[in-house]
Amino acid sequence: MRLSRAFLPTLKETPAEATIASHRLMLRAGLVRQTSAGIYAWLPLGWRVLQKIEQIVREEQDRAGAQEILMPTIQSAELWRQSGRYDAYGPEMLRLRDRHDREMLFGPTNEEMVTDIFRGFAKSYRDLPRNLYHIQWKFRDEVRPRFGVMRGREFLMKDAYSFDLTKDGAQHSYRQMFLAYLRTFARMGLKAVPMRADTGPIGGNLSHEFIILAETGESQVFVSQDLLDMNALAGAPDYGADLAPAVDAWTSHYAATEEMHDPAAWEQVPEAKRVSARGIEVGHIFYFGTKYSATMGLSVQGPDGKPVVPEMGSYGIGVSRLVGATIEANHDEAGIKWPDAVAPFKAVVINLKQGDTACDALSERMYAAIPEALYDDRTERAGPKFADADLMGHPWQVVIGPRGAANGVVELKRRATGEKMEVSPEDALAKIQ
Ligand code: ATP
Ligand code: MG
Ligand code: MG
Ligand code: MG
Numbered sequence: 001m002r003l004s005r006a007f008l009p010t011l012k013e014t015p016a017e018a019t020i021a022s023h024r025l026m027l028r029a030g031l032v033r034q035t036s037a038g039i040y041a042w043l044p045l046g047w048r049v050l051q052k053i054e055q056i057v058r059e060e061q062d063r064a065g066a067q068e069i070l071m072p073t074i075q076s077a078e079l080w081r082q083s084g085r086y087d088a089y090g091p092e093m094l095r096l097r098d099r100h101d102r103e104m105l106f107g108p109t110n111e112e113m114v115t116d117i118f119r120g121f122a123k124s125y126r127d128l129p130r131n132l133y134h135i136q137w138k139f140r141d142e143v144r145p146r147f148g149v150m151r152g153r154e155f156l157m158k159d160a161y162s163f164d165l166t167k168d169g170a171q172h173s174y175r176q177m178f179l180a181y182l183r184t185f186a187r188m189g190l191k192a193v194p195m196r197a198d199t200g201p202i203g204g205n206l207s208h209e210f211i212i213l214a215e216t217g218e219s220q221v222f223v224s225q226d227l228l229d230m231n232a233l234a235g236a237p238d239y240g241a242d243l244a245p246a247v248d249a250w251t252s253h254y255a256a257t258e259e260m261h262d263p264a265a266w267e268q269v270p271e272a273k274r275v276s277a278r279g280i281e282v283g284h285i286f287y288f289g290t291k292y293s294a295t296m297g298l299s300v301q302g303p304d305g306k307p308v309v310p311e312m313g314s315y316g317i318g319v320s321r322l323v324g325a326t327i328e329a330n331h332d333e334a335g336i337k338w339p340d341a342v343a344p345f346k347a348v349v350i351n352l353k354q355g356d357t358a359c360d361a362l363s364e365r366m367y368a369a370i371p372e373a374l375y376d377d378r379t380e381r382a383g384p385k386f387a388d389a390d391l392m393g394h395p396w397q398v399v400i401g402p403r404g405a406a407n408g409v410v411e412l413k414r415r416a417t418g419e420k421m422e423v424s425p426e427d428a429l430a431k432i433q
Contacts, residue, residue: 001345003376003388007044010388020216022327023148025336029392031323038145038153045392046323048344050156053322054135056187056341057158064180064239066131066160071113073137077103079112082296092140106139111292111314114161118310119298125165127300128310131173133160135319147216150280150324160315165302167289170311174206174287175243177315181210181283182232182250188322189339190329192282193223195255209257210283214328217278220258222266225273227253280325287313330416336393337416345374347396347432348389354379358405362425366398366410369429373398390415396432 009030017034018024026032031046042050058068074096080086094106107113114132121127135158145153162173178194185192190212197209211221213228230250237246254269256262257279266274290309293299302308318325330337338344347370351363354377367375374394376385389397399411404422412428413420423431 001044001374003348003374004378006374008374008392009043010391018148020147020150020328021331022150022216022324025327025331025391026148026324029336032149034148036153038142038151040149040152040154040320045344049323049326049338049342050320052342052344053188053319053326054156054158057135057184057317057319060180060184060187061133061158061160063183063236064131064176066133066162066177066180068134069117069132070134071107071110071117071136073107073139075105075107075110075113077105079116079296080105083112083115083292084295085112092142094139094141107136108138108140109157109314109316110134110136110159111161111312112296115292115296115298115312118161118163119293119296122163122298122300122310124301125303125308129162129164129169129173131160131162131176133158133315148324149320150328151218152320155318156320158317158319162313162315163293163298163310164312165300165308165310167311170287170289170313172243174285174313175247176239177285177313178208178247178250179237179239179243181285181315181317183236184317185210185212185282186232188326188342190282190322190326191228193221193227193255193279194250195221195223195257195279196251196260197257197284198259206287208251208285209281210285211257211279212282212325212329213275213277214280214325215278216328217280219279219281220261221256221277221279222258222261223255223275223277224253224269225275227255228275280321280328281318282322282325283315283317285313285315287311331393334387335391338393338395339416340395343393343395345392345394346370346372347398348374348376348392348394349398350376350382350385350389350400352382352385352399352401356402356405359400359402362405362410363400366400366425366428369425370398370432398428398432 011028015027032040035041096104138157139154164170192210192212194208197207293310299307299309349367353359397413409422410428
């Protein structure tokens with residue numbers, strides 16, 4: 001993309017409403033634009049990041065055996081009456097009426113709808129296990145939407161739902177998602193820590209939240225350093241095998257949110273390894289048994305011909321929240337520092353003397369050779385070009401000036417470290433790939 005023609009609007013001033021770094025930077029770098037309280041339009045830069053995150057989530061869900069579907073945003077109140085949650089959900093639910101005066105709602109989550117879809121098809125134990133997920137906009141009328149997309153009212157969530165014949169089967173599905181989540185966040189360049197959590201209005205008795213440590217996090221968390229030192233990408237799990245040992249390795253260390261904190265158990269963690277910090281919830285998984293299948297009449301014929309009520313779990317990832325959380329974890333005074341895996345562009349080619357034959361030729365050559373490059377071809381001074389590149393946070397900056405163009409070298413800057421090097425165009429390409 002050529003910057004001279006792109007819709008990548010940046011702001012010089014810091015918007016007054018933004019109190020945390022990620023919100024400030026998302027507005028300043030032109031990732032989103034607020035259209036109502038807690039509701040955002042995604043501009044090209046932000047949209048590219050959102051899609052990258054979505055794609056990593058999708059690949060890891062598929063790898064773990066979940067199947068993608070797409071359910072609508074608008075749901076019927078009738079379904080929620082069947083589960084008993086229509087009245088219980090409270091003012092966070094946006095309720096609507098259609099022209100026939102039918103009660104509808106904008107889905108805050110999809111347990112009811114997916115149970116309804118599944119009960120329409122599943123007849124026998126052979127239809128189990130299954131795990132269905134979608135990546136869809138949700139609406140929750142949060143009392144205090146804030147921190148930009150981190151606590152929006154409309155937000156993008158990946159939510160998966162598992163159906164199993166037995167409790168053991170449901171445990172296995174839960175573990176598949178547990179390990180898939182670790183891989184998902186790690187691939188995005190984030191360290192998300194699984195912590196025992198409260199189940200809240202979803203219900204059930206087994207639940208983990210995945211939390212990124214950050215000063216601006218809304219929850220207080222307690223975690224052992226040993227858990228923070230573990231590597232989620234060491235070896236891909238065999239999702240068909242017994243996953244208990246792999247999950248136990250993660251859950252054997254102390255980690256809890258404030259609601260689940262156990263001071264006596266915390267005392268057992270060596271003092272030097274006790275990390276108490278703030279955290280951002282980016283994912284949450286639940287096993288809730290037959291809570292929805294039983295109340296909504298989902299049952300299949302078991303191997304012995306008797307009816308069985310499937311065991312269920314649900315598994316959420318805050319896809320749009322992750323854009324903010326990634327910036328919270330990767331920024332400096334000058335702007336964003338995108339991890340490679342989710343960067344909107346791999347590199348920006350900065351032409352310091354637009355209109356100069358040698359500079360233009362070398363810049364065009366680099367731009368053509370780098371997949372997913374942005375080309376700063378504006379007739380601007382160097383200062384604003386560097387400032388925008390740092391603000392937008394592209395992992396690599398390829399700087400081309402008259403002296404370099406004459407000598408056949410470019411300056412390569414790594415945004416994450418600030419490291420700069422003079423290299424040949426070929427070496428620059430090799431490093432960026
Ligand atoms: P929170 O505690 O932050 O209110 P939650 O526990 O209500 O989140 P869940 O029902 O567990 O949220 O939903 C799954 C995921 O969706 C969360 O882990 C979070 O990443 C994301 N999410 C929830 N609410 C919002 C929101 N208002 N804006 C953006 N993402 C959200
Ligand atoms: Mg909430
Ligand atoms: Mg929560
Ligand atoms: Mg939650």
